[in-house]
Amino acid sequence: MFIILLWVYMVNAILLILHEMDSAYWQEWNLFKLPGGIAGFLVLHIPLLFVILYGLLLVYQQQTGGLVISLLAATGGIFAFAIHTWFLKQGHHEFNTWFSKWLLGATLLCSLFQAVLSITLLL
Numbered sequence: 001m002f003i004i005l006l007w008v009y010m011v012n013a014i015l016l017i018l019h020e021m022d023s024a025y026w027q028e029w030n031l032f033k034l035p036g037g038i039a040g041f042l043v044l045h046i047p048l049l050f051v052i053l054y055g056l057l058l059v060y061q062q063q064t065g066g067l068v069i070s071l072l073a074a075t076g077g078i079f080a081f082a083i084h085t086w087f088l089k090q091g092h093h094e095f096n097t098w099f100s101k102w103l104l105g106a107t108l109l110c111s112l113f114q115a116v117l118s119i120t121l122l123l
Contacts, residue, residue, distance in 0.1 A: 002062045005117040009059050009070050012110040013052050016077055019103055020045060026094040031087060064122070071118040077111030080104065 028034075029041045036043070052073050058066025081104045084095045095104065 006059050008114045009056050012114050015107045015110055019080055022100055031094055067118050067122045074111040074115035077107040081108035
């Protein structure tokens with residue numbers, strides 16, 4: 001089952017990275033009122049991307065830490081879908097293109113599957 005999680009994690013990591021690229025386009029730092037503009041946004045992503053990629057490596061090595069990071073990444077994907085859906089319902093125009101919505105939906109589905117696999121392997 002680790003091999004399935006490895007591929008699901010990789011697909012979800014790609015979706016999450018694409019979402020963050022989309023977030024830079026929409027200037028997400030303004031939406032969340034984060035200081036530092038684009039520079040601060042990018043600096044914030046250095047440790048985030050490191051952890052996501054490191055987690056993929058640990059899943060490949062079938063280590064428990066990889067399962068924990070996998071679950072955290074999946075939770076991040078679920079949160080991204082939820083918070084951006086909430087922002088859209090509040091009338092914000094960010095992430096209101098067909099691709100942004102598709103990307104958020106695909107991230108949700110992949111994140112849910114990844115979470116189930118991670119929890120199953122942790123138990």
